[in-house]
Amino acid sequence: MMNPTMAQQMAEKDGFIAALDQSGGSTPKALKLYGVNEDAYSNEEEMFAQIHAMRARIIKSPAFTGEKVIGAILFERTMDGEIDGIATADYLWDKRGIVPFLKVDKGLMEEDNGVQLMKPMGDLDALLDRAAAKNIFGTKMRSVINAANKDGIEAIVAQQFEIGRQILGHGLMPILEPEVNIKIADKAEAETLLLAAIRKHLDAAPADQRVMLKLSLPTVANLYKPLVDHPGVMRVVALSGGYSRDEANRLLSTNTGVIASFSRALTEGLSYGQPDAAFDATLAATIDSIYEASRAG
Template sequence: MADAAMTKKIREGRGFIAALDQSGGSTPKALAQYGVQESEYSGETEMFDRIHQMRTRIVTSPAFTGERIIGAILFEQTMDREFEGKGAARYLWDEKGIVPFLKCDKGLMPAVDDCQLMKDMGDLDALLSRAVEKGVFGTKMRSVIGGANRTGIEANVAQQFEIGARIAAHGLVPILEPEVTITIDDKAEAEEMLRASILEHLDAWEGEPLMLKLSLPSVDDFYKPLIDHPKVLRVVALSGGYSRDEANAILARQDGMIASFSRGLSEGLSAQQSEAEFDATLDAAVQSIHDASVAP
């Protein structure tokens, strides 16, 4: 059973979920956006040290608090590290009032039927047990829909719910993330198939309410039936390649949907900024994403 105070924060909190879960493949891009080039570190160990420095700077900033941010998604290595001498997940909740989540997937399989399922997650149960011990509330796992292919979308959603049930069995709240690629020509048709499949699987879901992380929809309020569903704790949006301003503008039109942005959150932050400049830039980003999440 998930922590009651954290559940209340996620269900009722006015704010958004920060995605700080860039993994091995996306870390060099995230660091480059932050102003740290690949020539400035050598090997994976140094790379992950540098990204942890960036995340620590974000999380410990006075702009990063539970007043506007209700949750944060951590990469596995971040969960195993510390912020200011305290385990990352416990620091988020105890010091910031922010509910900690863990990215638990291991990346994507090659596309089949226009969709990419998740790779084998290895000893998932051991990871989930460790997450519970470290004070994590829930998990997030991403797969990708690259076309309006009913077979591929059904396989995608079925895998999300199947693994979601394993996660829920540990008392964690799963965030299912079947991402629709925003640049495909048949995005609206793919979203129709996705929504129908999710609703069908929700009818068979027997656990505590879960969460969904979805691409911003082509039609405003398209995901309202999922947002209002009694088996859904919260529906959050990924920025999916939109700039922060674009994503905020679309999100502000979605009743009940809140942000869970990664690149959109860190946009404009730089390793070269002074602490005052960094905090001011982050504060403006947090405020804009918060405002879009609580609109109208």
């Protein structure tokens, strides 16, 4: 059963979702941008300890509160970790007023029909049970569109909604993330196909079923407004997708009702060696800018 206070915050509150969910493959890059090189850790455990320390520093920073950051997406190891002896999800909600989500996908399959579906998640039910027990509100799962291929896009949306129903069955809110690669030549065409496929699935879903959507910032402003307004959608959030923070914020501010769910754009400018005052000031300025862009839309 979803926490009604969390649900109301996710549906109605101004703000954005922080994506703190870099996993095994993307962690070394995230750490390098933070100023922690690969010679600072000698195995996977030490690497994840470094990224957990980075995330804990962000979460404990004075500006990182539910006033402007209404949700945060965690990697499984972050969910299983603690901050000051408190389970991460509980720390987020009880101490910071931020709704916790969990990244549940296991990465991408090889490209077929211009898309990369999600790899099988054989132990998903067990993970969802664990997440619910740890007071996680919802989940996020990513697949990628690399071409305006109608069959491929329909397959990717069908997979997202199918697993989304499984997640809803555990009382959790799924964020469906069929990401359109921002570098492809036929991006606008792919987004038109994606919108049609999502609308078809939403219209076919039970009237009382709601999901969240995480989408690339569209080439055509307000393309996804019909999804923002759809009764089957709790919230539409945008990924930064490789855009700089300034460009992501600019594009976001042209899309009414869409809020940010940025990862790299959130941590841009933060570094391991910064004194806390400089770190906190940089993060506060970043949070303000993403918050304002999320409200401007």
